[in-house]
Amino acid sequence: MQFSQFAFLPLVLSLVAGVLVPGAATAAKPVAQKKSAAETPAPEPLAGQSVVEGGVPAIPAKAWLLMDYDSGAVLASANSDEPLPPASLTKMMTSFLVEQALRSGKLKKDDLVSVSESAWCRGSSTESCMYLPLNGQATVIDILRGIVIQSGNDASKAIAEHLAGSEDGFAKLMNAEARRLGMTHTNFVNSTGLPDPAHRSSALDLAILARAIIRDSSDYYPLYAEREFKYNGIKQGNRNALLYTDSTVDGLKTGHTQEAGYCLVTSSKRNDMRLITVILNTHSAKARADESRKLLGWGFSRFEKATPFAPDAVVTNAKLGFGKADTVAAGLGAPWTLTVPRGQKLQTSVQLKPELEAPVAKGAVIGKVIAESNGKPVGEAPLVAQADVERAGFMLRMWQHLVK
Structure with missing residues (x-):
C-alpha cells in the first residue's frame, strides 16, 4: 500500500492554524458523517476554583485544570475529579510504560516489535495511524515516536x-x-483511548500522569515536543497546535473522539516555573489550543516562584537530649521552591519531632518547616540535621538527666 507524503501537507498547515482534523483515537464513524468543529456547539463556559481569589478563568469544557509541576499543587480547576472519556490522552500512559520499560532495561530502543493483524491499521480515515506494515516489524523507539507524535493506534496496540x-x-x-501514581478516578480498558463505556480518566489524574512523564521520563520527554515524524514514507505532524505557536510549550498530548470531544494536555516552562494544563471535552481543535493558551497565560501572570530559605541556611537549632552537644542545626535537605500568588508574602513555622535525643546522624529528618500565604498552607519541607551528634557518656547523661 503506497501513501504520498504530500497528502498530509494540509494536515500540517491546518495544525499551525490550530484547526486540526481529529487527532487521536477517533470515533468509529466515517469522516463524512462527522460534524465539523464549526457545527459542534460550544459548551457553556465552566468557571473554576483557585487558590487565588477573583479572576479565575471560565473554560468552555466539561473539565479543566491548571497544575504547578514542581509541587503538584492544583492552582485552578473545574470538575477535575469527574471521570470522563480521555480519548488519545490515554496514550500518555501507554508511552509512559514504554519509557519506564526502556529505563529499566526491559526494552531496548532497537528491539523489534511485530505488527499483528489486530494491531494493524488498514489505512482508513476513521482512526489515527502510524501506518506500520502488516506482519512487519518496527523498532521500539520508532513505535514510541509513533505513539507520541502521530498518535498511532497501531503503534499503541503493537507495543501493548x-x-x-x-x-x-x-x-x-x-x-x-x-x-x-495515585490516579484514583481512572480505569483503562485499552491502550489507545478508543471509545468504551468503562474507559475513563479525570483531569486531575491526567495531570498527575503528565507530571510523572516529565519527572520520570526525562530522557524521552523531548519526544513530546517534536513537531513531525516520518515513517513508512509518510510524514505526519504533531497535532498539538501550541508547539507551533508557543516556544515555551514542550508537550504533551491531544485527543479526540465524538464522545470525548477535543482534549489537550500541555506543559509550558517559562523561566523557573513549569505549569501543566488539562482541557477535557471542548468543542473544537482550535478551542482546546486557545483555552490551554488562556490557562497558561493566566497561570504565569498570577503566580510566581518563591524560595523560603536558601539551601544552605540554618532554619533553626533543635534542642537535643543526652548528646555531646545540646543542640543541632536543622536545615533543608534539598532546594525548596514554592509557587505562590504574585505579591503575597510567605510566613514560615517549624515543627520539630518531640523529645529529640542523641545520637543523631547528619541528614536525619528531625522535623519540618511549613510555609503559609494569607494564612493558608502552601507547602512544607523536611528539616534535616546538619551535623552528627554523638550520644553522651554515662556520667554526662546522668548529669543531664538530673538537670532535666
Missing part, C-alpha cells in the same frame, strides 16, 4: 501486545501504574 501479550493484559499494567 509486545509487552503484555495482549491489549487486555497491557490494560492491567496501565491500571496498576495508575494506582501507583
Whole structure:
C-alpha cells in the first residue's frame, strides 16, 4: 500500500492554524458523517476554583485544570475529579510504560516489535495511524515516536501486545501504574483511548500522569515536543497546535473522539516555573489550543516562584537530649521552591519531632518547616540535621538527666 507524503501537507498547515482534523483515537464513524468543529456547539463556559481569589478563568469544557509541576499543587480547576472519556490522552500512559520499560532495561530502543493483524491499521480515515506494515516489524523507539507524535493506534496496540501479550493484559499494567501514581478516578480498558463505556480518566489524574512523564521520563520527554515524524514514507505532524505557536510549550498530548470531544494536555516552562494544563471535552481543535493558551497565560501572570530559605541556611537549632552537644542545626535537605500568588508574602513555622535525643546522624529528618500565604498552607519541607551528634557518656547523661 503506497501513501504520498504530500497528502498530509494540509494536515500540517491546518495544525499551525490550530484547526486540526481529529487527532487521536477517533470515533468509529466515517469522516463524512462527522460534524465539523464549526457545527459542534460550544459548551457553556465552566468557571473554576483557585487558590487565588477573583479572576479565575471560565473554560468552555466539561473539565479543566491548571497544575504547578514542581509541587503538584492544583492552582485552578473545574470538575477535575469527574471521570470522563480521555480519548488519545490515554496514550500518555501507554508511552509512559514504554519509557519506564526502556529505563529499566526491559526494552531496548532497537528491539523489534511485530505488527499483528489486530494491531494493524488498514489505512482508513476513521482512526489515527502510524501506518506500520502488516506482519512487519518496527523498532521500539520508532513505535514510541509513533505513539507520541502521530498518535498511532497501531503503534499503541503493537507495543501493548509486545509487552503484555495482549491489549487486555497491557490494560492491567496501565491500571496498576495508575494506582501507583495515585490516579484514583481512572480505569483503562485499552491502550489507545478508543471509545468504551468503562474507559475513563479525570483531569486531575491526567495531570498527575503528565507530571510523572516529565519527572520520570526525562530522557524521552523531548519526544513530546517534536513537531513531525516520518515513517513508512509518510510524514505526519504533531497535532498539538501550541508547539507551533508557543516556544515555551514542550508537550504533551491531544485527543479526540465524538464522545470525548477535543482534549489537550500541555506543559509550558517559562523561566523557573513549569505549569501543566488539562482541557477535557471542548468543542473544537482550535478551542482546546486557545483555552490551554488562556490557562497558561493566566497561570504565569498570577503566580510566581518563591524560595523560603536558601539551601544552605540554618532554619533553626533543635534542642537535643543526652548528646555531646545540646543542640543541632536543622536545615533543608534539598532546594525548596514554592509557587505562590504574585505579591503575597510567605510566613514560615517549624515543627520539630518531640523529645529529640542523641545520637543523631547528619541528614536525619528531625522535623519540618511549613510555609503559609494569607494564612493558608502552601507547602512544607523536611528539616534535616546538619551535623552528627554523638550520644553522651554515662556520667554526662546522668548529669543531664538530673538537670532535666
